Amino acid sequence: MIEIRRIVTMVEDIHHEFGPPPPQPLRRGAIAAVLTNPFAGRYEAHILPMMEALNPVGIDMARRLLVAMAVPADRIEGYGKGAIVGAAGELEHGALWHVPGGYAMRELLGWKGDAKAYAAGKSGDPKPSQPVSSDSRASQPGNALAIVPSTKKVGPPGAALDVPLTHINASYVRSHFDAIEVRVPGAPAADEVVYILTMSTGPRVHERVGGLRAADIAQWNGLR
Amino acid sequence: MPAQIRKLIVTTDETRIEMGRAIDPPAKRAVAVAVIANPYAGRYAEALDELIAIGEELGGLLGRKCVDALGIQPGQAHSYGKAAIVGEAGELEHAAAILHPKLGAPLRAAVEKGAALVPSAKKMGTLGTAIDVPLGHKDAAFVRSHFDAIEARVSDAPRANEIVVAVAVTSSGRPLARVGGLQVSEIKGEDGLR
Numbered sequence: 001m002i003e004i005r006r007i008v009t010m011v012e013d014i015h016h017e018f019g020p021p022p023p024q025p026l027r028r029g030a031i032a033a034v035l036t037n038p039f040a041g042r043y044e045a046h047i048l049p050m051m052e053a054l055n056p057v058g059i060d061m062a063r064r065l066l067v068a069m070a071v072p073a074d075r076i077e078g079y080g081k082g083a084i085v086g087a088a089g090e091l092e093h094g095a096l097w098h099v100p101g102g103y104a105m106r107e108l109l110g111w112k113g114d115a116k117a118y119a120a121g122k123s124g125d126p127k128p129s130q131p132v133s134s135d136s137r138a139s140q141p142g143n144a145l146a147i148v149p150s151t152k153k154v155g156p157p158g159a160a161l162d163v164p165l166t167h168i169n170a171s172y173v174r175s176h177f178d179a180i181e182v183r184v185p186g187a188p189a190a191d192e193v194v195y196i197l198t199m200s201t202g203p204r205v206h207e208r209v210g211g212l213r214a215a216d217i218a219q220w221n222g223l224r
Numbered sequence: 225m226p227a228q229i230r231k232l233i234v235t236t237d238e239t240r241i242e243m244g245r246a247i248d249p250p251a252k253r254a255v256a257v258a259v260i261a262n263p264y265a266g267r268y269a270e271a272l273d274e275l276i277a278i279g280e281e282l283g284g285l286l287g288r289k290c291v292d293a294l295g296i297q298p299g300q301a302h303s304y305g306k307a308a309i310v311g312e313a314g315e316l317e318h319a320a321a322i323l324h325p326k327l328g329a330p331l332r333a334a335v336e337k338g339a340a341l342v343p344s345a346k347k348m349g350t351l352g353t354a355i356d357v358p359l360g361h362k363d364a365a366f367v368r369s370h371f372d373a374i375e376a377r378v379s380d381a382p383r384a385n386e387i388v389v390a391v392a393v394t395s396s397g398r399p400l401a402r403v404g405g406l407q408v409s410e411i412k413g414e415d416g417l418r
Contacts, residue, residue, distance in 0.1 A: 005241040011293075012233040025232075068236070068293070160379070181379040184237075185354075 001053045005192065006034040007061075008184050009068045019206040028078075028200040030163065030182045031065040033057060040088040040191035051096045054195070058097075058104030061197050066108065071201055077214065078176045078200035079105050079144075082163040083152040086188035094152035097195050102148035105197055109168055110143030128220035145222040146171045158185050163198045167214060172224050174211025175203035227278040228261035230386065233378060236293045242399035251399040255357060255376050255392040256289035258282055265313040265385035272321035275387075282389050283327035287334030290393035301335035302408075303370040305392045306342050307357040309349040311382035319346035322389055332362075335393060339416040340365040349388070352379050357392040363413040368405025369397035 009032075013025040035057070039047055066073060081101040083094030099119050107115070117124030126141035149164035149171075160183040167173035180198050188194045203214070212224060239251040260282075263274045283306075291298055306327060308319035323344050332338030343358035343365075354377035361367035376390040397408070406418055 003241065005239065007238045007240070008235060009293075010233060010235040012231055014231050015229055017230065183377070185375040 001038050001050055002057060003036040004033055004057070005036065006184070006187060007064070008032045009065060010182070011068050014205045017205050022205065026200065026202050026205045027069055027071065028165070028180050028198070029065050029069040030180055030196060030198045031061050031068070032182055032184050032194050032196045033061055034184060034187040035193050035195060037086060037089045037093055037191050037193045039093055040086065047092065047096060051099055054096060054100035055104070057195070058100035058197070059107070061195070062104040062108045065197055065199055069199060069201070073109050075201050076109055076199045077168060077202050078165040078178060079109070079148050079168050080163045080165045080180070080198040081105070081148050081150045082161045082182065082196040084159050084161050084188055084194040084196070085152070085154045086190045086192045087154065087156060088190040089154065089193060091152060091154055093193055097152070098150065101195060101197055105148060105199070106144035111145070112142030125222060140220055143169065145169045145220060147222060155188070157187055157189060158183060161196065163196055165198055165200050169220070169222070170212065170214070170217040170224050171222060172212045173214050173217065174209060175207035175214065178204050225263070225274060227258065227281050229258050230261070231259040231378065231381065232289070233257045234289050234293045237374065239399045245400060247399045251396040252294055253359070253374050253392060253394040254290040254293040255374050255390055256286040256293070257376050257378060257388060257390045258286060259378055259381040260387050260389060262311060262314045262318060262385050262387045264318060265311070272318065275318055275321035276325045279322035280326035280330060282322070283391065284330030284334055286389065286391035287331040287393060290391060291334055294393065294395050296395050298334060299336040300395055301362060301393050302396055303359045303361045303372065303394045304331065304335060304338065304342055305344065305357045305359040305373070306331070307345040307355045307376060307390045309347055309353050309355050309382055309388040311384045311386045312348065312350060313384040314387060316346060316348060318387060322387065331391060335362055337413070338362045339413050341416060349382060351381060351383065352377060353382070355390065357390050359392055359394060361408070361411070363416070364406065364411040364418050365416060366406045366418050367397070367408055367411065368403060369401035369408065372398050
């Protein structure tokens with residue numbers, strides 16, 4: 001069921017955007033795997049076996065992306081995922097990426113929850129230790145607590161997808177709301193799907209519009 | 225003055241299957257891109273020395289980035305190419321100043337040898353403009369299996385006063401090369417052509 005034709009990785013260092021450069025540039029990365037769409041050209045009611053089959057693909061892609069970014073897992077602060085389905089497929093084929101893509105990155109970045117519950121669509125998230133102490137870091141139950149944001153579309157070869165990025169532990173951290181454009185020249189062909197994972201090492205390079213700070217995450221519920 | 229680099233982007237492209245046929249080992253290409261400030265934006269300058277120096281700096285930097293991303297030793301590189309996109313407050317000659325006088329020598333050092341001409345492309349462009357970076361074998365320009373191109377594009381560059389500079393390196397030819405011509409095994413590598 002899994003046939004990978006191409007793998008494209010991209011790593012970018014953003015030194016500045018015409019403001020004061022931070023001491024360390026922001027590093028963002030994306031990996032895109034071009035797979036044959038086994039359901040191309042027809043309506044197939046039962047597509048869930050593909051979701052299961054994508055699990056090792058997601059894990060391999062997450063690892064490859066981290067290697068390409070050349071930083072330890074604890075430097076990753078933002079993540080996202082996406083899919084571009086070729087013209088002979090349907091949007092729902094892109095949705096197969098939700099569990100395998102999200103889970104693979106969260107696991108790699110230190111999520112300590114219940115994988116089976118996660119696959120079934122329940123939270124499975126670990127609970128913060130009680131009571132939440134005044135030292136909020138002490139209550140942090142593992143890492144990668146936030147939902148992995150996503151976009152998907154049906155598109156032609158070379159279609160660009162803006163893949164969202166948000167903070168890995170709290171979706172409301174405003175400094176980390178971002179997106180990275182991902183595009184594979186020549187793919188997806190009509191009978192292909194491009195599955196994408198993205199990660200970043202920090203906030204937007206000159207973030208300054210307030211909101212929840214990463215340092216102020218306290219609830220450890222994936223949101224705040 | 226060294227290049228004022230706003231962004232550095234390194235992309236690798238690995239083909240494992242082409243037209244249903246397994247490519248083993250996979251065909252691998254890398255392209256490294258720098259987004260730099262154009263020191264001559266908005267005015268005519270007769271001498272373009274700063275850009276010539278920037279070309280020398282980027283030839284080594286971007287060449288090494290490609291080799292690292294491919295996970296190869298410098299001597300294992302097969303083909304190379306270079307390109308530039310000048311933002312609208314610059315002129316096409318600015319791309320020439322970066323690409324032609326001095327970029328080649330440090331790029332050749334990054335891939336070892338490099339007897340052949342480094343094929344190039346240049347254009348004026350705007351944010352998200354794509355450029356097809358030509359590729360040719362680094363030691364013999366006539367090797368037909370290695371004529372190729374890889375697309376480089378930065379979604380937010382070049383802004384008007386910027387230049388996008390790309391260097392591409394591969395560790396293979398095209399995935400299913402089969403249109404004859406000079407073969408890698410026949411390279412003499414003396415004159416850069418055959």
